[in-house]
Amino acid sequence: MGKLLLTTADAIGQALVARIAAGEFHQGDRLPAERELSEHYRTTRITLREALGQLEQQGKIYRELRRGWFVAPPRLIYNPLHRSHFHAMVERQGRVAETEVLDARPVTLDHALAQTLAMHPGEEAWRISRLRRIDGRAVLYVEHYLNPIWFPGLLTADLTRSLTELYSQRYGIQYGGVRFTILPGPLPAFAAPALKVAAGSPGLFITRINRDQHNRIIDCDHEYWRYDALCVDVEA
Amino acid sequence: MGKLLLTTADAIGQALVARIAAGEFHQGDRLPAERELSEHYRTTRITLREALGQLEQQGKIYRELRRGWFVAPPRLIYNPLHRSHFHAMVERQGRVAETEVLDARPVTLDHALAQTLAMHPGEEAWRISRLRRIDGRAVLYVEHYLNPIWFPGLLTADLTRSLTELYSQRYGIQYGGVRFTILPGPLPAFAAPALKVAAGSPGLFITRINRDQHNRIIDCDHEYWRYDALCVDVEA
Numbered sequence: 001m002g003k004l005l006l007t008t009a010d011a012i013g014q015a016l017v018a019r020i021a022a023g024e025f026h027q028g029d030r031l032p033a034e035r036e037l038s039e040h041y042r043t044t045r046i047t048l049r050e051a052l053g054q055l056e057q058q059g060k061i062y063r064e065l066r067r068g069w070f071v072a073p074p075r076l077i078y079n080p081l082h083r084s085h086f087h088a089m090v091e092r093q094g095r096v097a098e099t100e101v102l103d104a105r106p107v108t109l110d111h112a113l114a115q116t117l118a119m120h121p122g123e124e125a126w127r128i129s130r131l132r133r134i135d136g137r138a139v140l141y142v143e144h145y146l147n148p149i150w151f152p153g154l155l156t157a158d159l160t161r162s163l164t165e166l167y168s169q170r171y172g173i174q175y176g177g178v179r180f181t182i183l184p185g186p187l188p189a190f191a192a193p194a195l196k197v198a199a200g201s202p203g204l205f206i207t208r209i210n211r212d213q214h215n216r217i218i219d220c221d222h223e224y225w226r227y228d229a230l231c232v233d234v235e236a
Numbered sequence: 237m238g239k240l241l242l243t244t245a246d247a248i249g250q251a252l253v254a255r256i257a258a259g260e261f262h263q264g265d266r267l268p269a270e271r272e273l274s275e276h277y278r279t280t281r282i283t284l285r286e287a288l289g290q291l292e293q294q295g296k297i298y299r300e301l302r303r304g305w306f307v308a309p310p311r312l313i314y315n316p317l318h319r320s321h322f323h324a325m326v327e328r329q330g331r332v333a334e335t336e337v338l339d340a341r342p343v344t345l346d347h348a349l350a351q352t353l354a355m356h357p358g359e360e361a362w363r364i365s366r367l368r369r370i371d372g373r374a375v376l377y378v379e380h381y382l383n384p385i386w387f388p389g390l391l392t393a394d395l396t397r398s399l400t401e402l403y404s405q406r407y408g409i410q411y412g413g414v415r416f417t418i419l420p421g422p423l424p425a426f427a428a429p430a431l432k433v434a435a436g437s438p439g440l441f442i443t444r445i446n447r448d449q450h451n452r453i454i455d456c457d458h459e460y461w462r463y464d465a466l467c468v469d470v471e472a
Contacts, residue, residue, distance in 0.1 A: 057436050059421060080470070081472045179469075179470070179472075180470055181468060181469045181470075182418060182469075183311070183468075184420050184439075184464075185293075185295060185463060200289075202420065204420050227421060228421065231417055231418070232418035234415070234416055234470065235415040236413065236414060236415075236472070
């Protein structure tokens with residue numbers, strides 16, 4: 001006793017990584033509260049937060065608003081050239097996928113979206129907003145914009161299913177060519193809460209414009225990903 | 237006088253955007269100092285910084301460490317499936333490219349790099365570290381790792397040039413297949429200073445493994461981009 005330990009942020013970070021590696025905390029586990037950790041390591045909250053911030057930067061832990069710190073799962077390997085059969089892709093990587101439908105309704109196209117879909121401004125498209133989880137963690141907020149002409153009655157279908165399968169089984173439409181853009185940037189206020197991060201947190205905005213087997217543009221996706229949830233991987 | 241104006245961050249942001257749109261500030265221009273702006277808008281530094289932070293999130297301005305705020309240029313449209321003829325790509329988009337060689341030397345391969353290059357750990361590869369600018373702004377810190385067997389004498393060549401051209405003209409090597417991964421995440425401490433951002437600022441880490449016309453792995457690139465400098469665009 002009587003000895004004051006001045007633990008550095010580096011040392012705390014290494015100790016936490018060692019505890020994760022030793023299996024004391026598993027992927028997706030919540031770490032003890034900051035107060036508890038700072039008492040355990042006999043350090044200040046400032047030093048502890050520095051340590052946690054370093055681990056966050058290394059992708060080893062992540063934070064959820066008001067919930068605390070969690071051990072980070074591996075990133076999803078994602079090839080946007082392949083059709084986004086989200087559930088199949090996630091399950092092939094040994095993980096559990098979930099889709100929640102947040103909203104599905106007709107919307108009036110603005111100029112930019114009309115151009116994307118090769119439709120006219122003011123025309124109606126269908127917008128399906130969904131939240132997708134991997135192993136229970138929300139990683140992707142996505143808005144699908146569909147040209148209704150190809151999909152009569154789709155809005156009343158079970159939209160928690162793969163759209164790819166629905167297109168194929170119900171409408172005989174297969175995906176053909178795809179064009180995608182990846183824009184890194186802060187997550188907008190309409191997507192961040194569903195992903196349980198603060199608006200402005202770093203994210204990845206991926207748009208995909210999809211054509212069918214006859215090279216007609218059938219839909220486009222606006223995907224908002226947690227930056228730490230995926231690794232884009234393309235071979236050509 | 238005697239009237240205290242309480243300007244909101246939103247109002248200041250709109251005023252600044254209007255001044256940029258009106259041509260008072262051009263792309264790449266430095267904005268007036270924060271003190272000057274807060275006096276001009278009769279507001280606190282806190283509110284002013286909130287306004288500047290909002291514009292940064294919208295991609296309209298960006299910050300350089302210790303230098304201040306600048307009007308953001310458009311993002312580079314980048315297709316990693318095409319060979320990184322950086323100068324040609326930038327110039328096709330009507331902009332000015334520059335390459336600075338930071339370092340070029342033999343390095344001993346660790347396990348991960350050896351695997352990437354289909355070489356053995358402990359073998360020597362060549363590492364060329366370069367900084368690339370668009371219109372004078374540092375946007376990309378890149379490390380090229382080359383298998384020396386294909387490129388005798390390359391380290392003494394003019395490495396500010398396009399490697400693509402050098403490979404082709406001096407060694408008869410053309411690029412063939414490519415595999416790339418895109419990993420969004422904080423910029424590491426060895427790359428951030430050259431890009432004039434704080435370590436941990438959001439960035440994009442792109443790795444590319446390149447094969448030649450005979451399908452042999454010839455080099456790999458580790459690219460560290462400012463997140464706001466590029467938009468990845470791929471069509472297939």
